Amino acid sequence: MPNIVVVGMQWGDEGKGKVVDVITPHVNVVVRYQGGNNAGHTVVVGREKYVLHSIPSGILHNGCRCIIGSGVVIDPASLIEEMESLVRRGVTLDGNLFISRNAHLIMPYHPAIDRASEAKLGARRIGTTGKGVGPAYVDKAARVGIRMADLLDERLFRDKLEHNLAQKNRLLREIYDAQSFTVEEIFNPYLRYAGWLAPYITDTALLLSRWMDSGYSVLFEGAQGTMLDIDHGTYPYITSSSTTAGGAATGSGVAPTRIHGVLGVAKAYTTRVGGGPFPTEMIGDIAEQIRARGHEYGATTGRPRRCGWFDAVVMRYAVRINGVDTVALTKLDVLDQCETVKVCTGYRYGGDIITDFPEDETVMQKAEPLYEELSGWMSSTNGAKNEVDLPAKARRYLERLEELIGVPFCLISTGAVRDDTILCEDSPLTRWFPSVRSSLL
């Protein structure tokens, strides 16, 4: 049974939640392997809208087992709130949700440091979600992080908390001029969280290995996107985890040799939240129109997203870094009213034309996009379920994107709900999961 990674190819918010939701009925397990509650995966099921932050969206399918892997950082208060809200809406967690013993905790001082550090950075701020994700990964790399398993050992937890807090309080008070914390105000609520979460905490890498041995199929659900990857993104304007496909192995404890393919998700245009370079950023009315039509506001923070044209340089890079086999393209319908649609095929920098993504920060900041302009289709694609139902000009747009990025599309999303999806015949997706055909056609 195939084990597949679903990964964002741009700066996050590509619509991975919906794509995972479409594929989930055909797998047994969904794994989150990096990031934290900075993510916001929106899934619309019938008339119900769910926004998931830390729990894999597979949880909405009864019987699908969901894992929060060791590469994820967990804010227990936020996770419990998410769990309670799902239970209230009839979702079964017991027997379906498993949390890695090795996942690191986001502690109350992490969001405090995140926000204080952003304030101090001024114009150079990253534009983080303020959830404490970066500072939690800092502690993990510095080997002072507190893990889920530590929560289950009261004395060890207190010991680590006291040690960390002494340093964090100095940092907060003396460097950031911010409020400090007492041990008790963290220890007591965290003990309560421990009681709540204990039944779900386990050795998820071992579970996954056993499940794979017995023939289960696993979907690895990436959060954020390639361009926010700590190694391969637009550093320093990135998140602090491995958002690319390689992160699926390290963040779950599954060997790379057991992963069979990578499905990339991208929007028919581009968005980004927060600071950092964005060569194809739109300016003026068109940006407003796309933002309004695409509801481009952060699912976690509500911030307006920056909008831009499709960037084939970024997409080719994402194909290369992740080994993308096939692409699910989302939000085609958002471009329905555009008279022309632009596609960036390369950048001009100095006197040079660049067609490979420049890793150099300065080049990326100053790169000038080279556009190809295609005629818009000016008619509705919303809810289209077959490629033949698309206007000829929309099909031409899709063909050109495919040519430029060099891998085939497998899904085209034309609306928010599960059924507003075109399944492209004979893609790697239908080879991995032939039964997707009967559920979508």
Ligand code: IMP
């Ligand atoms: P952090 O992950 O909160 O540290 O934020 C770092 C950068 O990643 C900022 O530019 C955020 O806007 C961006 N970011 C984090 N999570 C997401 C996401 O789920 N979607 C899009 N951008 C994100």
